[in-house]
Amino acid sequence: MSTQQDLSDNLENYLEVILKLEETNKVARAKEIADHLEIQRGSVTGGLKALSEKGYINYKPYSYITLTAKGKRVAKDIAYRHRVIKDFLLKVLQIDAETAEETACRMEHAIDSESIERLVCFIEYIFTCPRAGKDWIQSFLNYCSTDKRSRSNCDLCIDKLKSSLR
Amino acid sequence: MSTQQDLSDNLENYLEVILKLEETNKVARAKEIADHLEIQRGSVTGGLKALSEKGYINYKPYSYITLTAKGKRVAKDIAYRHRVIKDFLLKVLQIDAETAEETACRMEHAIDSESIERLVCFIEYIFTCPRAGKDWIQSFLNYCSTDKRSRSNCDLCIDKLKSSLR
């Protein structure tokens, strides 16, 4: 999904965690990878060997782990997709933080590059275009919770928009 | 992901295909499931046994396959998530049909129910709110392709909006 299908969703998660650990601790250690992925220590070794064989990490038994240039590039891309999707869920759909985080964790492996770029642009568009913007998104939640989907507030809203643009 | 995590992404795909085949042919047959999932005939049997054991399909060797009530409920939910995501990709992000289809196929297993409902509402909101609407979405693509993301056309756009609301 990242470049071709060289990496399973699982291995993508490894890379994402290793990047995070590198940023915090300079290097990653198996124990912490296990903790972050919520799997057992013994399960990590296999993943690390696979990533090493594919050239994404520098790995020697009993030593620390770092990303190769290729690994870093891919890891950053995954983290980017994660951020964009979480942003959309949080700021546009206004999903709660925990759900947004969990869903972003899964969707990041499923979305294609074109859609991610378009999504980035769309979020920007919403908050840039004078016809939309922050208050427009705020009204969205109100629209959602209104059973009748009434348009009774529309005139008021448009009046406010008009005067704000004068 | 559908109800709990009783079903893998894979088995969810089986259900989705079986629903589609039921709608077309009244029943599903292993050969056609294999064709739709692009796997070999021999691979299907295992999936069918798993779905049968979990109570999603009515399955007897050498016979046709139908969804149970539970299976139909879940299958329809998956198909719904698929439609909503594809709709968003097509109509909002304006991704090409083929990519939208493929990406929806993957994302349908990753998204949560809350986000799907919010997404449904959001798509509706865009095409209902007088501040947004069809021409607003059309302008989005233009915004995307503009390198500078300039706001030079904004005044013109707002004028048109104003007069359309008089």
Next chain:
DNA sequence: ATATAATGTTAGGTATGCCTTACTTTTATA
């Protein structure tokens, strides 16, 4: 400096989910 704790690896087991090949059942046709 050495015992102990923490960390890492190995080996064997389980489950999913695909493959292929060979065999069985059903369907169609001659």
Next chain:
DNA sequence: TATAAAAGTAAGGCATACCTAACATTATAT
């Protein structure tokens, strides 16, 4: 109705990816 084709199943194999328990290495603390 017999036989060939099509559809379905079974068995054995492979890859992923997790588990646990036992063993190895490294780090810590006395």
